[in-house]
Amino acid sequence: MKEIGQTASQLTDPNSDVPTMTFKVTSIQPITCDATYATQPTGTIIGINLEISTTSNFSGPLIVDGQEGMISFSPYHWKGYAANGTRMNKVDSPAVQGCLSDESKLLPSYMGKGEQLNGLVLLDVTSPTGEVSYDPSGGGGWVWKYPSA
Structure with missing residues (x-):
């Protein structure tokens, strides 16, 4: 389990074990949707703030x-x-798609090499406390407790 805001997680080049992407969850907090036509969430919308860098x-x-x-x-x-x-x-819902009036706070859908990003991922969770995991390739991933302090 990763601690919020502590050490960064990494993906490495399988041929050299050199890190090619680092990312860090800096906070996980409940979000109040403020978009004019925001859909009602299934549970609680949480915002996961990430700092990401790729080589x-x-x-x-x-x-x-x-x-x-x-x-x-x-x-x-x-x-x-x-x-x-x-x-x-599931943690995706129509509510996370149109929650914020300022969508510039959200991470882009995809990213590639040589990028530095800081932004939010929104999830619609069914309980006010728990854990979330990120697994981009289905081969294992990272876990964090929410909400973070």
């Missing part, structure tokens, strides 16, 4: 519009777990 050698696990080497922090790549350990059926 010029980064190659992510996704192919987007024919471009290889991309990565996404979109809700699709996250899972939620209630405080009792029960996995949530």
Whole structure:
């Protein structure tokens, strides 16, 4: 389990073990949707603030519009777990898609090599406390408790 705002997580080049992407969750907090036509969430909307940096050698696990080497922090790549350990059926919903009036606070859908980003991922979780995990390629991932202090 990763601590909020502590050491950064990394993805490395499989041929050299050199880090090509670092990312850090700096906070996980409940979000109040302020968009004019925001959809009612299923549970609680949480905002996960991330700082992400990729090198010029980064190659992510996704192919987007024919471009290889991309990565996404979109809700699709996250899972939620209630405080009792029960996995949530999903953490993506129409509510996270139109929650904020200022969408510039959100991370882009995909990113590639040589980028530095700081922004939010929104998840619709069914319990006010629990854990979320990020697993971009289905081969294991990282877990954080929410909400963070």
